[in-house]
Amino acid sequence: MMRASEVSLFIDPDPDEVAAAAESGVPVIEIHTGSFADAVGEASRASELARIKAAVKQGLDLGLRVNAGHGLNYHNVQDVAVIPGITELNIGHAIIARAVFTALQEAVREMKSLMIETTPA
Secondary structure, three states: OOOOOOOEEEEOOOHHHHHHHHHHOOOEEEEEOHHHHHOOOHHHHHHHHHHHHHHHHHHHHOOOEEEEEOOOOOOOHHHHHOOOOEEEEEOHHHHHHHHHHHOHHHHHHHHHHHHHHHOOO
């Protein structure tokens, strides 16, 4: 039996892009977190994080499943992991890069620990 592929759109945390994704009929969006990851300074980081939070909320309100990722690593993942409603974080690059020094099992364990310790109960 052949399963249908699920389509997801990788979009910036922009209200117009979230609305367009919902109008297109896709069931899943992935919010691009690269601008947050690259932000320099606390004010810039806070601004980018606020954009991500708003996009996640908007996506959920429109009935979409919301994922996030790009540029997330061991130093910034907690700020995004704590956002309610995100189904998945795409963090593979950070894990594989870390595994070069610690082995894959330890790299995964560390990332999982960081995400769990900030996740609301």
